[in-house]
Amino acid sequence: MRINCPFCGTRGNEEFTVLGAADPVRPDADAPVPDWVAYAHARENPRGPHRDLWQHQHGCRAWLVVERDTLTHAVIAVRPARDA
Numbered sequence: 001m002r003i004n005c006p007f008c009g010t011r012g013n014e015e016f017t018v019l020g021a022a023d024p025v026r027p028d029a030d031a032p033v034p035d036w037v038a039y040a041h042a043r044e045n046p047r048g049p050h051r052d053l054w055q056h057q058h059g060c061r062a063w064l065v066v067e068r069d070t071l072t073h074a075v076i077a078v079r080p081a082r083d084a
């Protein structure tokens with residue numbers, strides 16, 4: 001898979017580290033513990049378009065939101081995380 005970093009250009013995915021889903025909703029500070037456990041550990045395993053948070057660790061080190069299709073591995077869009 002190749003990712004088009006907005007700052008460095010197209011690079012192989014081995015230059016990047018994936019953190020996980022880009023859209024988890026942070027619970028309120030006084031939310032019950034199970035909500036925090038789910039926020040920290042439970043992740044969807046979607047089939048189709050999905051947004052993940054990646055870091056260009058061996059490049060510019062920018063955090064990026066990569067939208068990709070989990071069936072085809074096609075990268076749909078890449079944006080700096082600060083703009084997503």
Ligand SMILES: [Zn+2]
Pocket residue numbers: 005006007008009056059060061062
């Ligand atoms: Zn980069």
